[in-house]
Structures are given as C-alpha cells and as structure tokens.
Amino acid sequence: MAGVVGMENNQLKNQIRRLRFDNGEMTQQQLADLVGVTRQTILAIEAGNYSPSLTLAFKIANAFKVPLETVFQYEGKISG
Amino acid sequence: MNKAQEExxxxxxxxxxxILIPCGVSIFISYDRGVSFAPLVMLAYLASMSFLPWLFRLFAYRNKKQVTYDERDRLIEKRAALISYFFFWLYSVIACIIPWWFTGSKGSVPVITLPIILIVGLSLFVFIRSLMTLILYGRGSRDGK
Structure with a gap:
C-alpha cells in the first residue's frame, strides 16, 4: 500500500540511486537533508512509490548538479 | 516510524x-442524574480536545535541525482527512435517515440521541483518519533503514 500516494501509475522512472552512488556514495539521509525532506520521502521516490512535486524534483536535480531529465524520465504515453 | 505515524x-x-469515555460519562450523567450543565462540560471537553493534536505537534516537531514533516506527509494527511470526511458525511446522512425510517414521519427520538450521534461520528472520524494515515504510509513496513 506504500505506492498509493502520488504514484498510482508508476510511469516516472528515476536515477536517484545511481546518482547518489556517483556522488561519493551519498546516503538517503544526506540527500534528504540537502533538499529538505525526510529520508522516507527519498526512499519512496527512489522506489517509485511517490511522485515528488516539481519544486522537489528540481531541488533533487540541483543537489546532483544535473538537469531534471537526467534524474527523472517519464515513460508513459503523451496523449493529445 | 516518523512523528505523523506516531500521531x-x-x-x-x-x-x-x-472521545467516547468522557463524553459517554457526560451523556450518562445528563440522562440519568439530570445534571443540566453536563452538555456544556462535554462541549468544553471536546473543544479542549481539539487542541490536543496541535499540542502533540508542538512537542513532536520541535527538533528544527532535522526535517520531520514534508510534502509527502502533508499529502498523506490530506488524503486521510478527505477519506475520513467522506465516511463522516456518509455516517451523518445515515444517522439522519435511520431515525426517520424507523420511527416514521410523525415519530420522535429522545434528544439524548443527538450527542450520541455526535460522539460516535467524531470517534469514527478520528479512527478512520488514523487508520488511513497508517495504510497510506504502508504501516512503515517498507521503510528501509
């Protein structure tokens, strides 16, 4: 049931785990402190159980000093 | 387990x-002994109880060095509150219809039914909100270290 908040259709992939290890094996707590959220939130985002807000997504990308699309990739269909 | 889950x-x-025990005692005293100020005592108690979550947060979230509450917690609380409001609304509708249904259009119910409906509804709201919060957090079972 952890996936019911903000991510019913898990089409948003992320590279947070890889980026953490590429950045001196940063821990989830260190990343959480950098972006101002709890470690559980980072864990939920990494596991694809929670879609972060746009602000938080930018903060995470800034923490790794990479563009947003390097951290998050949308893999669903774009309708319209 | 974070502070919101503890709450x-x-x-x-x-x-x-x-909610149930003190309010139930107030209702019983009012009904059985005819104490006229019992409803006021119950109202004052419920009003003071509404400050309890804020007091809890005042102490629980006082550690400013580490983030203990963020957008995900806010979203979970919002959803849990919405779901419990839905059930509270449903309960209120049923509580209004059932006496009418059973006693008929010209029937009557004791006035003591009204505070009972109120405290059962409040208890239901608190219970469902707490339960939904825990379910939405996944009961903490998937929180890795």
Missing amino acids: AWFGLFLGVPL
Whole structure:
C-alpha cells in the first residue's frame, strides 16, 4: 500500500540511486537533508512509490548538479 | 516510524477512548442524574480536545535541525482527512435517515440521541483518519533503514 500516494501509475522512472552512488556514495539521509525532506520521502521516490512535486524534483536535480531529465524520465504515453 | 505515524497510532488506540469515555460519562450523567450543565462540560471537553493534536505537534516537531514533516506527509494527511470526511458525511446522512425510517414521519427520538450521534461520528472520524494515515504510509513496513 506504500505506492498509493502520488504514484498510482508508476510511469516516472528515476536515477536517484545511481546518482547518489556517483556522488561519493551519498546516503538517503544526506540527500534528504540537502533538499529538505525526510529520508522516507527519498526512499519512496527512489522506489517509485511517490511522485515528488516539481519544486522537489528540481531541488533533487540541483543537489546532483544535473538537469531534471537526467534524474527523472517519464515513460508513459503523451496523449493529445 | 516518523512523528505523523506516531500521531496516527495514538489516534487509533487512544483517540477514540478519549472521545467516547468522557463524553459517554457526560451523556450518562445528563440522562440519568439530570445534571443540566453536563452538555456544556462535554462541549468544553471536546473543544479542549481539539487542541490536543496541535499540542502533540508542538512537542513532536520541535527538533528544527532535522526535517520531520514534508510534502509527502502533508499529502498523506490530506488524503486521510478527505477519506475520513467522506465516511463522516456518509455516517451523518445515515444517522439522519435511520431515525426517520424507523420511527416514521410523525415519530420522535429522545434528544439524548443527538450527542450520541455526535460522539460516535467524531470517534469514527478520528479512527478512520488514523487508520488511513497508517495504510497510506504502508504501516512503515517498507521503510528501509
């Protein structure tokens, strides 16, 4: 049931785990402190159980000093 | 387990008795002994109880060095509150219809039914909100270290 908040259709992939290890094996707590959220939130985002807000997504990308699309990739269909 | 989950466990096990027992005693005293100020005591108690979550947060979230509450917690609380409001609304509708249904259009119910409906509804609200908060957090079972 952890996936019911903000991510019913898990089409948003992320590279947070890889980026953490590429950045001196940063821990989830260190990343959480950098972006101002709890470690559980980072864990939920990494596991694809929670879609972060746009602000938080930018903060995470800034923490790794990479563009947003390097951290998050949308893999669903774009309708319209 | 974060502070919001602790608060939900508190609400689940202590929130309902904290509403039902004192309010039930007030209703009983009013009904059985005819104490006229019992409804006022109950109202004052419920009003003071509404400050309890804020007091809890005042102490629970006082550690400013580490983030203990963020957008995900806010979203979970919002969804839990919405779901519990839905059930509270449903309960209120049923509580209004059932006496009418059973007693008929010209029937009557004791006035003591009204505070009973109120405290059962509040208890239901607190219980469902706490339960939904824990369910939405996944009961903490998937929180890795």
